[in-house]
Amino acid sequence: DGGITQSPKYLFRKEGQNVTLSCEQNLNHDAMYWYRQDPGQGLRLIYYSQIVNDFQKGDIAEGYSVSREKKESFPLTVTSAQKNPTAFYLCASRDLKSNTEAFFGQGTRLTVV
Amino acid sequence: AQSVTQLGSHVSVSEGALVLLRCNYSSSVPPYLFWYVQYPNQGLQLLLKYTTGATLVKGINGFEAEFKKSETSFHLTKPSAHMSDAAEYFCAVRNSGGYQKVTFGTGTKLQVIP
Numbered sequence: 499d500g501g502i503t504q505s506p507k508y509l510f511r512k513e514g515q516n517v518t519l520s521c522e523q524n525l526n527h528d529a530m531y532w533y534r535q536d537p538g539q540g541l542r543l544i545y546y547s548q549i550v551n552d553f554q555k556g557d558i559a560e561g562y563s564v565s566r567e568k569k570e571s572f573p574l575t576v577t578s579a580q581k582n583p584t585a586f587y588l589c590a591s592r593d594l595k596s597n598t599e600a601f602f603g604q605g606t607r608l609t610v611v
Numbered sequence: 612a613q614s615v616t617q618l619g620s621h622v623s624v625s626e627g628a629l630v631l632l633r634c635n636y637s638s639s640v641p642p643y644l645f646w647y648v649q650y651p652n653q654g655l656q657l658l659l660k661y662t663t664g665a666t667l668v669k670g671i672n673g674f675e676a677e678f679k680k681s682e683t684s685f686h687l688t689k690p691s692a693h694m695s696d697a698a699e700y701f702c703a704v705r706n707s708g709g710y711q712k713v714t715f716g717t718g719t720k721l722q723v724i725p
Contacts, residue, residue, distance in 0.1 A: 499672075502654075520658035531713065540701060540717035541655075546710070554710055587676060588654060599645055600713055 500525045502605035504589050511583075511610050519574045519606045521589035527601070528594040530572035534558060535586040535605075544587075547572055548594060576608065583610045613638040613704050625724050630674075630689040632719045634702030637683065644685040645703040646676055649718075655701060661685065672696070681685035697723045 502523040511517045521530065521542045533541040543556030547566040561580025566572055572591075576583045584605050590600040618633040636642055643662050647655040666678040671697075676687045685720025702716040715723060 504654075509651040529711065533715070538717060540617075543712060543714070546712065548710065556712070586652075590655075592711075592713075594711065599657045599660050602647075602656075604654045605652065607652065 500523075502589060502591055502603035503602055504587075504606050507604065507606060509606055509608045511608070513610055514578045515566070516578060517520070517576050517583075517608065519587055519608070521572045521574065521603060522570055523572075523591045523601075524570060525591055525593070525601060526569070527591035528569070529592045529600075531590040531592075531600060532556075532562075532572070532574045533588045533590065535588055540550065541588060544574065583608060612708055613642070613712070613714050615702050615704050615714055615716035617700075617702050617719050619719055620717065621722065622724040623724055624692045626694055627691050630687070630696065630721065631694045632687040632700050632702075632721065634676075634716060635686045636685060636686065636702070636704045637690050638704055639707060639709055641693045643705040643707060644676075644678060644686050645705070645713075646670065646674070646685070647701045647703060647715075649699045649701065658687070658700075692721075692723045694723050696724065697721055 505520045531546040532544040545564040547553035582604045588605045589603040592600040614637045616635045645660045646658040659668045661678045669675045699718045699720045705713045
């Protein structure tokens, strides 16, 4: 079945450690997105990419980094520079050639202790 | 810059009552508009979308929304609430050219009272 897979579903890390969240899609979508979700703040865009080897900062990119070496994969690294990394992270993808909606993964809940 | 405003972070309705979730948007170009639903600790699932054409859009689970350009609104409605409708609902807007960002509102949690 086609879809977006985020892993792991739950992640715990110690403060000061970098951590990488995985996002893989087999929908052949060009665009991929990372959002952060906090209670009462909705979804805020971290990074997005519309083509391999190219990505753009979203509204809250500080303390995060991404790569897009393959069309299917868009990993997000939460660095030690991110002041408040504990949150629910959602990855999405979309087909740019049509007016389709974004498809979402099931999310990763990151807790930094 | 585009933006989305959802009025009411929490809405409570009785089972069988009308559901109305409000969404207003700001966009410098003709927008594409979406409503998503999220259940706890899950990703987002599309309810419905407006791209072009008919301004009244029907979605899954009996929901519909009407695009009103003059009011810059895209309110979500359902004639009769069901217990299974209890979830968080997000309105979103996407621009149509260049780098296509999708911007979400802050969400509305719907509580359905038996």
